[in-house]
Amino acid sequence: MTSVDESFDDQLLQDFMSTFYGYGSYSGPYWFIGMEEGGGDSVREVSKRLMVWDQRGRHELEDVVEYHLELGITHPFGEKPMLQPTWAKLIRVLLSMEGQTPTTEEVRNYQQRLWARNGSNVCLLELLPLPSPSTSHWLYAQHSQLSSLVSREQYRRIWSNVRIHALRQRIAAHQPQAVVCYSFSYLPFWTELVGTALQPVLAGGMYIHQTQSTVYAVLKHPAATGVTSAYFHEAGRLIRSTLAGKRMT
Numbered sequence: 001m002t003s004v005d006e007s008f009d010d011q012l013l014q015d016f017m018s019t020f021y022g023y024g025s026y027s028g029p030y031w032f033i034g035m036e037e038g039g040g041d042s043v044r045e046v047s048k049r050l051m052v053w054d055q056r057g058r059h060e061l062e063d064v065v066e067y068h069l070e071l072g073i074t075h076p077f078g079e080k081p082m083l084q085p086t087w088a089k090l091i092r093v094l095l096s097m098e099g100q101t102p103t104t105e106e107v108r109n110y111q112q113r114l115w116a117r118n119g120s121n122v123c124l125l126e127l128l129p130l131p132s133p134s135t136s137h138w139l140y141a142q143h144s145q146l147s148s149l150v151s152r153e154q155y156r157r158i159w160s161n162v163r164i165h166a167l168r169q170r171i172a173a174h175q176p177q178a179v180v181c182y183s184f185s186y187l188p189f190w191t192e193l194v195g196t197a198l199q200p201v202l203a204g205g206m207y208i209h210q211t212q213s214t215v216y217a218v219l220k221h222p223a224a225t226g227v228t229s230a231y232f233h234e235a236g237r238l239i240r241s242t243l244a245g246k247r248m249t
Contacts, residue, residue: 016129032181041133088107128163181219183221190207
C-alpha cells in the first residue's frame, strides 16, 4: 500500500468484501437488509474502516456501537445521541413489531443502547459490501486494481450474486422470524433473495412473503422522499400481525 490517499490495500479490501456482512447477531429474530452502507466519501475514510475491521479481528458481524466508536463516530451513541436517519426508521419498525407505539425518545434510547449490538435481537446486514455515499458515487475504480471494482455496474452484478447466495445460506441456517429489506429500487434483488415473487400490501407501499419459518418484507427506503415515521410504524404492525398468524397455523 503506497499511501492511504492514493490506493487501497487490495488484499484487505477483497477480504473485507468477502467476509464482513454487518452488525448485530445472527441469532436475533429480526434481520434488516439494506443495499449498502453509507459513508465511503474518500479513500482515507474507507481505509480507516478496513483498518479498524482488521484490527478488531475481521469479524463477519460487528457490534455497531463499538465499531463506530473506534472509527471516531460518536454522535449516534453519546450522552445525547443524534438520531441516525436510516436506523431510526428501522428501529421504529422493530419496536412496532414488538407491539409498541414508539416515541422519538424511545427510538433514540434504543439506538443508543441496544441497536445491532453483539448478542442483540437485531441483525443489520447489507446486500453490497462497500460503503458509498450515493449510487452515483464510485471512488473504488480509481484507487483499486480489483477487476470486480472497475465500475459500479460490474461490482453490483458480481457482488450481489455472491452476497445473495451467502445471505440465503445464513437465513436457512438461523431462521430469523422476520427479514426486512428496504429500498424499492432493489426489489429485483430482494425477490431473488426470497426466491419467489413478493405480494404488495399496505396499499402498494410494502411487499411481503411468508415461509414456514420466516416472514419477508420489503419496505421503502427510510431516506425515500415523503416517507413518514407513521409508514414504518404501520409496516411494523403489519409484520407483527403476519407473524402472529404464522404462529397460529
